[in-house]
Amino acid sequence: MSHAQNPEIMQRLRRASGHLASVITMVEEGRDCxxxxxxxxxxxxxxxxxxxxxxxxxxxxxxxAAASALPADEARALVSEIKEVSKYL
Structure with missing residues (x-):
């Protein structure tokens, strides 16, 4: 599945876009810093x-998909470890 087909990602992006548009309006209106x-x-x-x-x-x-050649426990552990490390990006 492509990222564009993931409804959670698209919904989050649309929400952030709308929120940013609101911030732009706040700046244009001279709202409080x-x-x-x-x-x-x-x-x-x-x-x-x-x-x-x-x-x-x-x-x-x-x-x-790449880890599917490993035993299921090892594949899950590997994916979990990579996700944990990715929080430091």
């Missing part, structure tokens, strides 16, 4: 979370 900064931080967190979901999806799709 603190409120804008808080909303920008929320957008950043949403994008970071989406990036993690995208990477985990990629790991599941590609590494999972």
């Amino acid at each position: 603190l409120l804008i900064a808080q909303q920008m931080q929320a957008v950043i967190k949403a994008i970071e979370s989406t990036k993690r979901t995208l990477i985990h999806h990629h790991i599941d799709e590609h590494l999972g």
